[in-house]
Amino acid sequence: xxxxxxxxxxxxxxxxxxxxxxxxxxxxxxxxxxxxxxxxxxxxxxxxxxxxxxxxxxxxxxxxxxxxxxxxxxxxxxxxxxxxxxxxxxxxxxxxxxxxxxxxxxxxxxxxxxxxxxxxxxxxxxxxxxxxxxxxxxxxxxxxxxxxxxxxxxxxxxxxxxxxxxxxxxxxxxxxxxxxxxxxxxxxxxxxxxxxxxxxxxxxxxxxxxxxxxxxxxxxxxxxxxxxxxxxxxxxxxxxxxxxxxxxxxxxxxxxxxxxxxxxxxxxxxxxxxxxxxxxxxxxxxxxxxxxxxxxxxxxxxxxxxxxxxxxxxxxxxxxxxxxxxxxxxxxxxxxxxxxxxxxxxxxxxxxxxxxxxxxxxxxxxxxxxxxxxxxxxxxxxxxxxxxxxxxxxxxxxxxxxxxxxxxxxxxxxxxxxxxxxxxxxxxxxxxxxxxxxxxxxxxxxxxxxxxxxxxxxxxxxxxxxxxxxxxxxxxxxxxxxxxxxxxxxxxxxxxxxxxxxxxxxxxxxxxxxxxxxxxxxxxxxxxxxxxxxxxxxxxxxxxxxxxx
Numbered sequence: 001x002x003x004x005x006x007x008x009x010x011x012x013x014x015x016x017x018x019x020x021x022x023x024x025x026x027x028x029x030x031x032x033x034x035x036x037x038x039x040x041x042x043x044x045x046x047x048x049x050x051x052x053x054x055x056x057x058x059x060x061x062x063x064x065x066x067x068x069x070x071x072x073x074x075x076x077x078x079x080x081x082x083x084x085x086x087x088x089x090x091x092x093x094x095x096x097x098x099x100x101x102x103x104x105x106x107x108x109x110x111x112x113x114x115x116x117x118x119x120x121x122x123x124x125x126x127x128x129x130x131x132x133x134x135x136x137x138x139x140x141x142x143x144x145x146x147x148x149x150x151x152x153x154x155x156x157x158x159x160x161x162x163x164x165x166x167x168x169x170x171x172x173x174x175x176x177x178x179x180x181x182x183x184x185x186x187x188x189x190x191x192x193x194x195x196x197x198x199x200x201x202x203x204x205x206x207x208x209x210x211x212x213x214x215x216x217x218x219x220x221x222x223x224x225x226x227x228x229x230x231x232x233x234x235x236x237x238x239x240x241x242x243x244x245x246x247x248x249x250x251x252x253x254x255x256x257x258x259x260x261x262x263x264x265x266x267x268x269x270x271x272x273x274x275x276x277x278x279x280x281x282x283x284x285x286x287x288x289x290x291x292x293x294x295x296x297x298x299x300x301x302x303x304x305x306x307x308x309x310x311x312x313x314x315x316x317x318x319x320x321x322x323x324x325x326x327x328x329x330x331x332x333x334x335x336x337x338x339x340x341x342x343x344x345x346x347x348x349x350x351x352x353x354x355x356x357x358x359x360x361x362x363x364x365x366x367x368x369x370x371x372x373x374x375x376x377x378x379x380x381x382x383x384x385x386x387x388x389x390x391x392x393x394x395x396x397x398x399x400x401x402x403x404x405x406x407x408x409x410x411x412x413x414x415x416x417x418x419x420x421x422x423x424x425x426x427x428x429x430x431x432x433x434x435x436x437x438x439x440x441x442x443x444x445x446x447x448x449x450x451x452x453x454x455x456x457x458x459x460x461x462x463x464x465x466x467x468x469x470x471x472x473x474x475x476x477x478x479x480x481x482x483x484x485x486x487x488x489x490x491x492x493x494x495x496x497x498x499x500x501x502x503x504x505x506x507x508x509x510x511x512x513x514x515x516x517x518x519x520x521x522x523x524x525x526x527x528x529x530x531x532x533x534x535x536x537x538x539x540x541x542x543x544x545x546x547x548x549x
Contacts, residue, residue, distance in 0.1 A: 001043040003234045003261035004036055005223045017356035019228055022369045024220050024401055030193040032219040033071060033107035036259055041068035048263035051237060051284055052097040055269050055276065060097050064258075067101050070179065072186035074105035077178045078136075081161060085110030085189060088132050088199070090125075092139040092149065092245065094118045095268035098165045098175075099244045100254065102138060110191045112213070113198045117245030118145050119515035124458075125152035127208055128201060129160060131409070136160065138175065141167035193217045199408070200247045202345040203446060203455030211408040212346045219255040221348045221402025224368050226256025229341050229352040231314040234261030236287035239280070241267075241295055247345035248319070248451070252290050256348075262288070274299045278308035285311040292451030293322035296338065297481055300326050304333040318342060318349070319451040320483045321439045324362045340364050342391070342439060344425060345453075347371075348402035350391065351429075351437050363436040364429065370400050375429060375437075380422065385433050388440055393423040445539050447476035449484045452517045456539075459520060462513045463488055466506060468496040471529050473537045477522055477546040488520035489542055491529050498525035 012021040027035075040047060045065030052060040062070075083089065089111050093099040099115075106113040114132060116125075118140055125148060128134060137153065137160060139145050146169040153160040164172045197216045201209035230252060232238040240252025253264045267280045272295060281289065289312050291299075296317060309315075315330070318341040327338045341352035342364040350373060353365035367373035374382055375389030383389035393403060403423060407413040417424045428440040447454040456474035463472045471491040476484035490506065492498060503523040510519040530538040 001040070003259065004039065005227055005256075005259040005261075008220050008259070009223050011228065013356050016358075018366070019354040019356060019369055022224060022228075024217065024223075024370075026193055026217065026220060028192055029190065030220070031107060031110075031188075031191045031216055032197070032255065033104045034188055036219070037064060037071065037104050038068050040064040040258070040261075047235075047261075048237075049258065050097055050100050050266060051263055052095075052266040052268065053280065053284070054267070062097060062100065067104060069184045070101035071104035071108060072184050073179050073182040074102055074175070075108040075186055075189075076184075077175070077182040078105060078111075079109060080182075081136075083109060083111055083136055083161070085191070086196075087111045087135040088114055090114045090116055090128060090132075090134045090137045092116050092118045092120070092125075092137065092145060093165070094140045095244060095266055096140055096165060097266060102175075103244075103254070107197060107216075108186060108189060110189050110195060112196045114201075115198070115245045115249065116201065117243055117515060118142070119245075119517060120148070121513055121515055122148050122151045122155070123513065124515060125149060126155045129153065129156050129158070131201075131208070132199065132211060133158075134160065136163065138163045138165070139172075141165055141169065141174075143169065146172055191216065198250065200250075200345040202247075203453045203458065208458065209455065210410050210413045212404040213408055214402075214404055217401040218250075218348070220259070221370060221400070222251065222256030223259055224256070224352075224354075224370055224402075225251050225341075225343075225349045226262070227260045228354045229339065229349050230256075230288055230290050230316050231339075231355050232257050232260050232262035232288050233313075236262045237265050237284060238262045238288045239265035239267065239286045239290070241272075241277070241291040246452075248292075251318075251343070251348070272298060274302035278305055281312060282308040282310070287311055288314045288316075290316045290318075292319040293317050293326070294319075294450040294482055296322060296326055296330060300329050301481070304330065306333055306335075309334040309336060312336060315339065316341060316353075318352075320448045321362075327361050337361075342427070342429075342437070344427075346404045346423070346425075347393070350393070350425070360432075360434075360436050362438060363432075364439050365437065366435050367437070370402060372397065372400075374422075375431060376422075380419065383430075385431055388428055388430050390443055391425045391427050391429055391437075393425070394421070395423060396421045445475065445543075447474070447484050447486055449476065449479075449486060450482045450517065454486060454518055459486065459488065459510060459514060459518055462510050463490070463506065463520075465513075466509050468492055468502060469506070471537075473529060473539060473542055474520065475539055475543050475546065485522055486518065486520045487522040487524065487546065489524045489526055489529070491526060 050062040242248035339353040353359040372394040
């Protein structure tokens, strides 16, 4: 069969091969689970969908026929438990292969899938339960994860349904046996393309994480991400390095890849090890590879083996700027040019070095033709080539697929990021005379460390609870490997001395209460916090002091 992206989209290129136009066409009742997964399973049941392995050498291959059957069985069992269309289900499944058929099952039910990292701590989980009105949580079998989930659910008045996989745990229903015993016959649940499909909590600087909801058409918008930026191919094998709790998994581990006929490679690991990753690429003959800049830097630091990338035909990266010397070194070692891109949890790829283009090193590329992208100044006026501006998406003529409709239950965030039907990304860039965009940085204070977006407010809210802390401000400081490190600048209460022991204590205090990627790795003590005349902390002054060092 032909890859289904051809059925749902039309693309045009100019005489120079540049990506010019892109449009989607789909029925009102389009549903990724039924119209893509089940359709492929019907025509090519043995076609590979997921190739999974872990650090211990365990392997699992799932075909589209198996994903279709398992997702229907999962849907039937969950519906028998009372989960129905419109319900919200939190998924904390790490890189477990179960994620793929459980996620598809939720799409079949019409329930809203809410992926989350397994690193969330109790208060992170409790906040999500309350903010999103979560009805059920499905998590990995790890005892620590289960205990955190249980403690968080006990803090909420609602009766949360708790499930896990692979191993029995008190207070949870292990899904393995119920799914295996459920019927694979499922009557299609009526849904619409405009119905909610998936939600991501995305960090900000003025409060707790915002809730960005995407509808079913979001899956189709990722055709651009997969086909024209990551350049996956039919019957190929694509590896995007991402935990299922992050939006990057939707970018590179399911929707666009399956629409283009490519299987997804899933390598489950606890800590990244460059040599082991290269062994996976080589053993499974991965054909396209996407990783955050941090991992490309680690690969470069540890040594890149050309033979490991012999089967890889295309490499891409996004999440933060990647140094040109790393791109050059990777090309020298592998012959592959790393194609940069830019986007957010609220979108699919916004700007990228798309197929057919002539990339410029250090550039994010050119705008996705699905979006009307502009660079504007503080007055929302378009800027000229070479001038810095904020990256925005103009939706005045039409609301494009792949862009969230706004932030749920958050008028403050909607007022800040949606202005006169223009979506403001909060990221700045400039473009050259040839139309290539170059990333500059954030307008706000979101920290990008190792590909993670971290909101200072969450960390400050924890640190201020320590008895020694009077005031604190969290910023990002330069780091060669991670791009940025989380730094907490602290004003102490009277009676406390700025010692190394206290620094270690504050780090541990935060580490015990925050996801592992969030806690401050740098602590600095100052006598007085720089503030505006209205009493607001001057984060720009703190950042400038660090970036000038």
